[in-house]
Amino acid sequence: MxxxxxxxxYSSATDWFYADLAQRLxxxxxxxWRARTRLWDAPAWLAAPLPARIVIVNWVETTNDPRLxxxxxxxxxxxxxxxxxxxxxxxxxxxxxxxxxxxxxxDWTTILDLGRQPQAPPEAVPPGVYRFLRYAPTEAEKGRLAxxxxxxxxxxRQRPLPWAIVGGLTPERAALAAALAAWQPxxxxxxxxxxxxxxRADRGRLGKAQLARVLEKTRLYVWTxxxxxxxxxxxxxxxxxxxxxxxxxxxxxxxxxxRQAGCVFATPDELRAFAATEEPWRLVVRxxxxxxxxxxxxxxxxxxxxx
Amino acid sequence: MTKLRKADGVTxxxxxxxxxLFLPRSLASARCALRALxxxxxxxxxxxxxxxxxxxxxxxxxxxxxxxxDIPLRILFHREQQGPAAARNQILRLARYRYLCWLDADNExxxxxxxxxxxxxxxxxxxxxxxxxxxxxxxxxxxxxSNLAYRSSLxxxxxxxxxxxCDAYQLLQCGGFQTEPAINSNEDWELFxxxxxxxxxxxxxxxxxxxYYVRRQSLSYRFTPPNEVVRRMHDHQRHRSLEGxxxxxxxxxxxxxxx
Numbered sequence: 001m002x003x004x005x006x007x008x009x010y011s012s013a014t015d016w017f018y019a020d021l022a023q024r025l026x027x028x029x030x031x032x033w034r035a036r037t038r039l040w041d042a043p044a045w046l047a048a049p050l051p052a053r054i055v056i057v058n059w060v061e062t063t064n065d066p067r068l069x070x071x072x073x074x075x076x077x078x079x080x081x082x083x084x085x086x087x088x089x090x091x092x093x094x095x096x097x098x099x100x101x102x103x104x105x106x107d108w109t110t111i112l113d114l115g116r117q118p119q120a121p122p123e124a125v126p127p128g129v130y131r132f133l134r135y136a137p138t139e140a141e142k143g144r145l146a147x148x149x150x151x152x153x154x155x156x157r158q159r160p161l162p163w164a165i166v167g168g169l170t171p172e173r174a175a176l177a178a179a180l181a182a183w184q185p186x187x188x189x190x191x192x193x194x195x196x197x198x199x200r201a202d203r204g205r206l207g208k209a210q211l212a213r214v215l216e217k218t219r220l221y222v223w224t225x226x227x228x229x230x231x232x233x234x235x236x237x238x239x240x241x242x243x244x245x246x247x248x249x250x251x252x253x254x255x256x257x258x259r260q261a262g263c264v265f266a267t268p269d270e271l272r273a274f275a276a277t278e279e280p281w282r283l284v285v286r287x288x289x290x291x292x293x294x295x296x297x298x299x300x301x302x303x304x305x306x307x
Numbered sequence: 308m309t310k311l312r313k314a315d316g317v318t319x320x321x322x323x324x325x326x327x328l329f330l331p332r333s334l335a336s337a338r339c340a341l342r343a344l345x346x347x348x349x350x351x352x353x354x355x356x357x358x359x360x361x362x363x364x365x366x367x368x369x370x371x372x373x374x375x376x377d378i379p380l381r382i383l384f385h386r387e388q389q390g391p392a393a394a395r396n397q398i399l400r401l402a403r404y405r406y407l408c409w410l411d412a413d414n415e416x417x418x419x420x421x422x423x424x425x426x427x428x429x430x431x432x433x434x435x436x437x438x439x440x441x442x443x444x445x446x447x448x449x450x451x452x453s454n455l456a457y458r459s460s461l462x463x464x465x466x467x468x469x470x471x472x473c474d475a476y477q478l479l480q481c482g483g484f485q486t487e488p489a490i491n492s493n494e495d496w497e498l499f500x501x502x503x504x505x506x507x508x509x510x511x512x513x514x515x516x517x518x519y520y521v522r523r524q525s526l527s528y529r530f531t532p533p534n535e536v537v538r539r540m541h542d543h544q545r546h547r548s549l550e551g552x553x554x555x556x557x558x559x560x561x562x563x564x565x566x
Contacts, residue, residue, distance in 0.1 A: 160561040175448040178441045181515040185419040188559060189439050190513040192455040193466070204456030204553040210565045217561050 003036040003305075004052035004085065011065035012041045015058070016207050017235060021091070021114075022057040028138035028298030043067045046075055053085035055112075059105040060098065080106040087112055091135065093231035094119040112304070116234040116261065133301060135234040136294040141242060145288040148244045156244065156281040161218040163187035164245070166206060168194035176224045176250060179268040188214060215243030220275060222248045230254035232261065241288050246280035262286065313475055316350035316404035317341075317425060319416070322394035323357045326412035327364040329520070330355075333412050334371060336517070340408070340418030341378050347422045352379035352403055355412075356394040359385045379403075392484035392494040399483050402475050409469045409495075413525075414440070415518040416470075424472045426560035427512045434478065434507035435499065436558075437471035438516035445523070452519050456566050457509040457555025462500060462541055463548035467509075469495035470517055481505055489536045500541040509555035513565070 010022035026039040040048060042062045056062055063073045080086055086106050091114040092099040102111070103124055111130050113119055118132040137145060162184035165177055169191040177189040190206055206214065215221055221240035225231055232249065240247035247263045248271055255266035262283055265271045274280065295303065319337045323330065334353070341351040357364050365384055372382045383397065399407065406428055410416055420438070428436045440452040453467045461467060481501055484494045503509060522528060542548050557566035 169451055169454060171447075171449055174441060174451045177439065177451070177515065178448050178518075181417060181420075181441070185417055185515060186423060187515075188513050188562075189451075189454075189515060190557075190565075191439070191451055203551070204458055204555075204557065204566050206565060213562055214559075214565070 003033055006033075006037040006053040006055065007040055007045060007048065007051040007083075008037060008055045008057065009040045009042055009045045009062065010057040011062045013065045013067055014061040018058040018061050020208055021089075021235075024138050024141075025057075025089075025297055025301060028140070028296050030299060030302050033298070033302045042076065043072070046072060046079065050079070050083055052083070053087065054080055054083040055087040055089055056080065056106075057089045058102070059088055059090070060101045063105070077106055085109050089114060089133075091115060091235060093225075093227040093229055094121055095227055095229040095231075100124075114234075116232040116237070117230075119229065119231070131304060133304065134294065135238065136297045136300055137238055137242070137291050138298060139296045141238070142292055142296060144242050145291055148241060149285050149288045149292075151244055153278070153281045156219060156246075156284065159217055159219045159245075161186065161188050161214075162275075163220040163222050163248075164190075164214050164218040165222050165224075166190045166211060166214065167223065168192065170194070170226050172224050172226050176222065176268070180222065183268065183272055188218065190214070211239060212243050215240055215245040218243070218245045219280060220248050220271075221245040222250065222271070224250040230257040232258055232264075237261070237263070237287065238291070241284060241291060244284060246284050247287065248274075313405040314350070314403060315406075316352075317344055317406045317408055317421065317472070318398070318402035318404040318475070319351065319353045319408045319410055320395065320398035320402065321353065321355045321410050321412050322391045322398065323355055323360060323364055323368070323412040324388065324391070324394075325360045325362040325364060327360065327362040327367050329413040330364060330367055330371070332415060333410055334375070336415040336418055337410055338375065338378050338418075340416045340421045343418045344422055344425070347425075349422060349425055350404065352381065354398045354401060355380070355382045356397050357382065357384045358391065358394045359388040390486060390491065390494075392486040392491075395494075396483045396486070399475055399478055405475055407473045407475045407478070409471055409473065410517070411470060413520050413522065414470055415520075417515045417517050420514050420516065421472070423514055423560060424512055424516065427510060427558055428472055428474060430560055431508060431510050431556075431558050433474065433510040433558075434481075434502045435471050435473045435509045436512050437467055437509070438512045438514045440468055440470055440517055440519040441515060442519050442521060444521035449521070453511070453516065454513075456511050456553050456557050457499070457503060459547045459550045459552045459554055461548075461554075462538065463545065465493075465496040465499075467499060468519060469498075470519065477502070477507055481507070490540075493537050497537050497540065500537065503554050504541055511555060511557045511566075512559055513557065514559070 012019045087110040088108045089112045121130040237247040249264045258264040437453045442450045
């Protein structure tokens, strides 16, 4: 098998999720792949030799790196277009402006959609360009999930926070926080105003470690979506499970399309009925087991390009 | 006279001007909050200062003071309107307890959560702890206020409401609310900026503190107060508001420091 020299490029100065994703993906690649793959922070890659394949982890976040000037972004675009194989790795809902903006970049040979289920790409995506990568834990994270499965149910019940909602503020999320507070007042709602490209701890936001600390004290990690398409936000599921919290998505429009996950509800009332049982912890254990059966993130990525 | 010694507990302070219609709702939420605090062993009281209302507030409050015998309730009446800053300074001086929970007469507290904020202010020694205010307009939830860490951008635009829990000692040390007419309607914003400028700690606790009602008939509906004076006082040449720095912190008693 010949693995072409590959560069994974991301921005360490915008959304921490994508920087973290790039690093986790690289660390989790099979050894033969990792030996042929380099990980680059975007500004440094401008001076790097051309690889045969480039994987840009979220083009929009990368080009909004405050360390890049307009000229740098233009140079980045030209350089990416000079690489024979150009892969965009994104985890966005196809119907959103965030997904469309990913297309305003280089001429991608592959758009790799990371999530729980494939999406129908927009017409602007040429046939054969869209590919799906199921979001999965890394091998290291699988070890943590196995530990979570072994925890006693009492530890889950004794968590002090009944629920947590974390994200940018939207009217829907505010309404959800109000509904959950009417049920269990002492939940955690961290919903600062939306500020694209500034999702960083030094902007007063929660980073990966802070989010994990919140979820380790939380029974239900709840999120809602305002997308016009079924979209699961699978990264939240893994964040919840790694901290031993039960993931819960509320989606009034698309609950039926997503219900096979076991943690999607149409209304807060459905959630309350679910939370009143022992099901949340059972669901944590079941979902952890499901994640453990999947190929790891790096292995699944490598499997997309067989010899 | 300023009471130099205040007991450990919570005074809920309400400055009222022509909010007769909403007093039953806000006072009921304050009453629930005191009961919830009492269940945790935290003493409390409510002080309402009516700033010469002309809508029947005084009569309603006089009736309430006679009828509501299950909570410590003190009501003071101004013969002439002195403005919210003066009314709040009076509450600040008269408060029996160290921690002051500010409640506008048209808003509501999430009483069951007030103890969480008491824990936070005790744990952190902050001058102010505040939390999410659910914004309701025309019966709809439209967003949140006071939902972010205090940042230098708040020198430019105020996004943290006074509805919060404050350390009365620290507010008194900083001189309380400015009664200067030039900053009328901005006195709470000015106070928080003053506290930040003085190196005091303002802490966001990511839990629901209460409900903020937006009313079309309110004098302040969609009114953006002129902030030039406040900016001149605290944000010289707009330098501070452009720095993008986080000035406050984020804390939760069950988790610890988050930011």
